[in-house]
Amino acid sequence: GDSVTQMEGPVTLSEEAFLTINCTYTATGYPSLFWYVQYPGEGLQLLLKATKADDKGSNKGFEATYRKETTSFHLEKGSVQVSDSAVYFCALKGVSNFGNEKLTFGTGTRLTIIP
């Protein structure tokens, strides 16, 4: 079945540092890939997405490129801020026989940025 393997945390960085959170996946066919962010006490918010190979998703300074050859979708940001502290989830969207476009999530990476 579909699965997502995500870099384990927690990750602690200083403000303005470069961020990479690794994500690799296993899926049949050509899934869509997503990064979601969860701030303390809140629900999941879509951060960025890519729907086909070599697509680059970007939002709020974060980027991730859909690499089919390495089955990866690593999240990067050039200069992190304290406000980026949150839990980040990599996810893929496959399609089941019932037309159910369910998301399969990684375990999440907790990111803490210190001033």
Next chain:
Amino acid sequence: DTGVSQDPRHKITKRGQNVTFRCDPISEHNRLYWYRQTLGQGPEFLTYFQNEAQLEKSRLLSDRFSAERPKGSFSTLEIQRTEQGDSAMYLCASSPLQGSSGYTFGSGTRLTVV
């Protein structure tokens, strides 16, 4: 439209009691999903509705769990005879029938079984 709403935000219950959660999706979204998130883990799929039809249930959804979506609008998730292992965040999400976007998630209902 205020997004996906879930009620209550928090629920503490004694083991053996029944609980019911409600989800109001974005009004034009045909698809509705329930996920469960335990501490330190990513959300896991529980069940999926397309309009009022429940089309798929995960093996995680034991006989004590039941979900409904009457008239294809709001949805309820009921857990009967709660166990301590049911303690988790229950997330609802909705999406349109067409398109390649991700879901819109609600803020979740945190269940604590004592």
